[in-house]
Amino acid sequence: MAIVEHTDSTGISGDDGVRRRDFINIAAVSFAGVGAVAVVLPLIDQMNPSADVLALASTEVDLSAIQPGQAIKTTFRSQPLFVRQLTEKEIAEADKVDASTLRDPQTLEERTVDGKKQWLVTMGVCTHLGCVPLGAGEGENKGEYGGYFCPCHGSSYDTAARIRKGPAPKNLEVPKFSFTSDTAILVG
Structure with missing residues (x-):
């Protein structure tokens, strides 16, 4: 008895078993890939910040009520934020300090x-x-340099919130902020 192999008009052997097997392998791998994506996507998505955290990502501050020489305390990302309108005298005092002599050398221009x-945000x-x-509240101790004073360990900051005395290693941090108008800033 003779074995007859079927060929199509192109002369290619009609071994349908290989083609079905390839299709089944591709389908199985595709199904597994879709399943992996369906499992991994929610895990990655749950790492995104929640809506209440995103709402705290920026804070708008109205500057219209802050008088020259006055500072206010508000919050940004659940931490205190100081916004101060410097007087001409405070600006002059900050400018006359040689930044190279400071522990964390920065000029007032670099911090505003x-x-x-005149607007210092820290x-x-x-x-x-x-x-x-x-130093941000009415009547609070501003330290010997007229800026801020930390009562915990005695660090003194000048009018530009730069460390001048005490154990603090760096100046008060200046967050990213921008003016949305002449009387408002957006922090964050």
């Missing part, structure tokens, strides 16, 4: 927005151990 030198967290410095 161009053209808005995080209200001492860079030593995270206490909240005094």
